[in-house]
Each structure stands twice: as structure tokens, then as C-alpha cells.
Amino acid sequence: MKTTDILRQRVRVRFAPSPTGHLHIGGLRTxxxxxxFAKKHGGDFILRIEDTDRARFVEDLAQDKIYEALRFYNLNTDEGPREGGQYGPYEQSKRLDLYQEAAHQLVDYGHAYRCFCPEHRLDLLRKTAEKRGEIPKYDRKCANLTVENAKKMAENGEKFVIRFKLDKQNVQFQDEVFGTVNQCIDESDPVLLKSDGFPTYHLANVIDDRKMEISHVIRGMEWLSSTGKHQILYKAFNWTPPKFVHLSLIMRSATKKLSKRDKDAFVAYYSDQLGVLPEAVLNLMVRNGAGIQNFDSEHFYSLREMIDQFDLSLLGRRNLLLDADALHKYSRMAFQTARFDDDLYPRILEILEKNSFEIPEKEHIRKIVEFLKSKEENFGFLSSLTSGEFNWFFSRPQSSQLLCESYPDQDLPTILQELLKLETYNSETLEPLAKRHQLTLAKTMGIVRISLIGSKKGPPISELFEFFGMEECRKRIEIMRQLL
Structure with a gap:
């Protein structure tokens, strides 16, 4: 697709999630x-809440989660339920009059009809078709009602739905990623408007995209199979459809789809449980070079760079694998490039508060960040500061159990007492202590490490000493001595 084609009309795109719970990682990518795409072309990025499925609807909390996620990843919307805009309301439950008017318009055009069949009759049709090994289809009984009779039945209070007349047909349309798509539509007449006045997805989707002047529909590949029906609906209204862009699948492996039972299928896992910085996840989304000009797999892209180098024509059909190694790689790169005041300090404070840690002075946190950036090249997940191998930055040893289990035959109280008398900790000062207690230097340093940070693993003793200083080292060893 040429840039000139895109710019013939203002770019207006929408993210249209259903507020049914936590945001899926596929939703974030969409x-x-x-x-x-919107920011590349100076267009509008719109949030529309598709809340017409009342059985799955979660009150305000789910919408809060959607906004929180968009804010966290700096994907700020131009229009939406809370921002407003001239094409609102931006919640489908507040646009029912538009759908009802459109559905009845299709009835007037002869493309749809009122269906009064009760649920038990529809169940019977389904069961009969299943017994015959056929695909269940509505038998169009109510399509044979005259317009006058159908109106009278409706006026008399009989409940009805509005169905679209969907004759078997071949539909061809153009997708900006998958090229020319041919679909054979051979389905039952779909319900457009339910008896409670709420629309089904297909009607609401088409009406809203038209009324909101959406230029491009960019969505997951799972909606590709519905696009043929949407094309037919646009034709029934005599409307020109927007351009369609379907994104490839997100996969667990080359053959296994990502399951909604997987914890990493949801956006909150990355921010809340791993403490991943936002641009690390965004880099993961484009790591196959999806949409990025002159993509460099070893470069860490800022959001600004991604906008500047985005090209819709470069979106590929290759599925995106959620690769843990790639996520770790981008998390490390994100941490190394992040600014302390704007990016890291607020996130670290948030994580400490969430886990009920005492908040140290800002300069102490700055010192920790500088240490991690210079000494720990594999550091990337902020969660490890409170629940992982680096929690010793913000807490002193709480138990002597690991020390006792690791050195059951040693006179630990005496060794710790002698450590308290040293002026510094290095091989020269620890060697004599090790000989007195018939220990290797490595084991002696192990005692020091566990006493300082409560773990066998960690930075070299020299780096810990440099970070803590002798006063803090003595405090920690004294705490461990008392715990014994």
C-alpha cells in the first residue's frame, strides 16, 4: 500500500476491547x-469499549484496567470514553439507538427481517441438524412473514430479534497483510439485533466503524474469518468499507497457540509480576521486524523510533512467538537505556509500596540503579528487587537457616564475631580467618555473602563491600550473629 493511498483521507484507527477482565497480550499488540500507524501519519487513535455482551461484562474495573495498560505503555488515546470526542459516545452500550435504527433500516431495505421464533424452537432446529450431521442453520420461517404481519406482531409485544438475510455467496476482499482473500459464506442468517435491543458484534462493529469514520481496521487474525460477513453488511448499507489489516497470531511455539490459561497471556503479568519496563514488551512485539523499516534485531527501539520507522506494508504474515529469552534480552536493554528520574525511580517506588517494603531515600535507590547498570548486565526484571535474587538491596537478613544448613559443622557465632573485628573484606583479610577455622577461602567468603545478603549467589564480596560500606556490612553481620 502506497503512502499516497493512506493519506487520501485522515487516518483514524480504533482499539476496541471488550471489558470482560484482564487485557490479553494480543489486545495490547492490537x-x-x-x-x-495513527501517530506515523498524524492521525487519531481511538478507544472504543465494546460492552454489548452483557453476560461477560465486568463493571468499571475492567475499563480501568484497559486505561491503566494503555497509560503504562504510553499508548495515549486521542478519543475515548474518558477523553470524549465528536464521534462519541465511545461505549457501545450507550449507542443502542444507532444500532436499532440501522437494523430496522436493513429491514426496510429488505436485507433483514424480524424473527419471532422462541428459543425452544431454535434448540430443536439445532438438535435436528446435529442428528443429521449437518451444520445448524435457521430455516428462515420468519423471513416468510409479510412486513405488515411482522409489524403487527412486534406492536402486540411479541419478542423478536432482527436477522440478516445471508445467502450463500463468495466474497473477495483485500487485506493489507494477507492480500486478496476469498471466502465462501455459507452460514445461518445471523442475528443483528437481540430481543433486548442490544446488537451483536457484527452489526455494532460495522455501524461504529462507519459512524466514527474509521479509515483502517487493524485487528487480530482471529477476526479475518468474520471480515467476509462485514463486507456483505457494508454492501447492504451501500457503504465503502475501511481498509482491513489483520495481524498474525501470537504463538506459544511453532505449533502451539497461546492459551488464556497461560499467565504470560495477560498484560498484567509483565508489569505486575515481572516488573518489565514497557518498551521491553513493545520491542518484543516487533522483534520479527514487523512493520519496522531497516529492522535491526540488536537495536533497542524507543517508542519514538518505532513510530518514525513504522511502515504498514512491512507487516508480515509470520506468527509472533512469545519467547522468554527474547523478553529477557529486551528487558535488560530496557533497563540499561532507561532514565532514572522518569522511568526507573517511579516504577521501583511502585513495586516497593506494593510489596510493603520500607521506602529508602531517593539517592539510595539511585545508587542501587547505578550498581545494577554497571555490575549486573543480566538484570532486567524489577520484581527481583522485592521477590527475587536482589531483594537484599532493600532488606537485611531475616533468618540464619541458610547459613546453618550450609555450614552445619562450623562455629558460626565465633566466625561472625571475628568478621566484625575486620576493617575490610577481601582475600588478604579473610585468608587468616579461614585458616584458623580450617576453611577454604571460598567457603569463608560464602559465610560473608550469606550474612550480608541472605543468599549463596550474588556479586563478588569486593563489590558488596564497595556498595554497602563497612558500617552497613557490620550491621548485617551483627544481625546474622543475633539470629543464630
Whole structure:
């Protein structure tokens, strides 16, 4: 697709999640690519809440989660339920009059009809078809009602739905990623408007995209199979459809789809449980070079760079694998490039508060960040500061159990007492102590490490001494001596 084709009309794209719980990682990717495309072309990025499925609807909390996620990843919307805009309301439950008007318009055009069949009759049709090994289809009984009779039945209070007349047909349309798509539509007449006045997805989706002047529909590949029906609906209204862009699948492996039972299938896992910085996850989304000009797999892209280098024509059909090694790589790169005041300090404070840690002075946190950036090249997950191998930055030893289990035959109280008398900790000062207690230097340093940070693993003793200083080292060893 040429840039000139894109710019013939203002770019307006939408992210349209259902507020049914926590945001899926696929939803984040859809929002992300919509945002990149809009910002690349000076267009509008719109949030629309598709809340017409009342059985799965979660009150305000789910919408809060959606906004929190978009803010966290700096995908700021131009229009939406909370921002407003001239094309609102931006919640489908507040646009029912538009859907009802459109559905009845299709009835007037002869493309749809009122269906009064009760649920038990529809169940019977389904069961009969299943017994015959056929695909269940509505038998169009109510399509044979005259317009006058159908109106009278409706006026008399009989409940009805509005169905679209969907004759078997071949549909061809153009997708900006998958090229020319041919679909054979051979389905039952779908319900457009339910008896409670709420629309089904297909009607609401088409009406809203038209009314909101959406230029490009960028969404997951799972909606590709519905696009043929949407094309037919646009034709029934005599409307020109927007351009369609379907994103490839997100996979667990080359053959296994990502399951909603997987914890990393949800956006909150990355921010809340791993403490991953936002641009690390965004880099993971484009790591196959999806949409990025002159993609360099070893470069860490800022959001600004991604916008500047985004090209819709470079979106590929190759599925995205959620690779843990790639995530770790980008998390390390994100930490190394992050600014302390703007990016790291606020996130570390948030993690400490969430885990009920005492908040140290800002300069102490700055010192920790500088230490990690210079000494720990594999550090990337902020969660390890409170629940992982680096929690010793913010807490002193709480138990002597590991020390006792690791050195059961040693006179630990005496060794710790002697450590307290040293002026510094290095091989020269620890060697004599090791000989007195018939220990190797490595084991002696192990005692020091566990006493300082409560773990066998960690930075070299010299680096710990440099970071803590002798006063803090003595405090920690004294705490461990008392714990014994």
C-alpha cells in the first residue's frame, strides 16, 4: 500500500476491547500497532469499549484496567470514553439507538427481517441438524412473514430479534497483510439485533466503524474469518468499507497457540509480576521486524523510533512467538537505556509500596540503579528487587537457616564475631580467618555473602563491600550473629 493511498483521507484507527477482565497480550499488540500507524501519519487513535455482551461484562474495573495498560505503555488515546470526542459516545452500550435504527433500516431495505421464533424452537432446529450431521442453520420461517404481519406482531409485544438475510455467496476482499482473500459464506442468517435491543458484534462493529469514520481496521487474525460477513453488511448499507489489516497470531511455539490459561497471556503479568519496563514488551512485539523499516534485531527501539520507522506494508504474515529469552534480552536493554528520574525511580517506588517494603531515600535507590547498570548486565526484571535474587538491596537478613544448613559443622557465632573485628573484606583479610577455622577461602567468603545478603549467589564480596560500606556490612553481620 502506497503512502499516497493512506493519506487520501485522515487516518483514524480504533482499539476496541471488550471489558470482560484482564487485557490479553494480543489486545495490547492490537492497540500498539493501531497507535503506531495513527501517530506515523498524524492521525487519531481511538478507544472504543465494546460492552454489548452483557453476560461477560465486568463493571468499571475492567475499563480501568484497559486505561491503566494503555497509560503504562504510553499508548495515549486521542478519543475515548474518558477523553470524549465528536464521534462519541465511545461505549457501545450507550449507542443502542444507532444500532436499532440501522437494523430496522436493513429491514426496510429488505436485507433483514424480524424473527419471532422462541428459543425452544431454535434448540430443536439445532438438535435436528446435529442428528443429521449437518451444520445448524435457521430455516428462515420468519423471513416468510409479510412486513405488515411482522409489524403487527412486534406492536402486540411479541419478542423478536432482527436477522440478516445471508445467502450463500463468495466474497473477495483485500487485506493489507494477507492480500486478496476469498471466502465462501455459507452460514445461518445471523442475528443483528437481540430481543433486548442490544446488537451483536457484527452489526455494532460495522455501524461504529462507519459512524466514527474509521479509515483502517487493524485487528487480530482471529477476526479475518468474520471480515467476509462485514463486507456483505457494508454492501447492504451501500457503504465503502475501511481498509482491513489483520495481524498474525501470537504463538506459544511453532505449533502451539497461546492459551488464556497461560499467565504470560495477560498484560498484567509483565508489569505486575515481572516488573518489565514497557518498551521491553513493545520491542518484543516487533522483534520479527514487523512493520519496522531497516529492522535491526540488536537495536533497542524507543517508542519514538518505532513510530518514525513504522511502515504498514512491512507487516508480515509470520506468527509472533512469545519467547522468554527474547523478553529477557529486551528487558535488560530496557533497563540499561532507561532514565532514572522518569522511568526507573517511579516504577521501583511502585513495586516497593506494593510489596510493603520500607521506602529508602531517593539517592539510595539511585545508587542501587547505578550498581545494577554497571555490575549486573543480566538484570532486567524489577520484581527481583522485592521477590527475587536482589531483594537484599532493600532488606537485611531475616533468618540464619541458610547459613546453618550450609555450614552445619562450623562455629558460626565465633566466625561472625571475628568478621566484625575486620576493617575490610577481601582475600588478604579473610585468608587468616579461614585458616584458623580450617576453611577454604571460598567457603569463608560464602559465610560473608550469606550474612550480608541472605543468599549463596550474588556479586563478588569486593563489590558488596564497595556498595554497602563497612558500617552497613557490620550491621548485617551483627544481625546474622543475633539470629543464630
Amino acid at each position: 492497540a500498539f500497532f493501531n497507535y503506531l
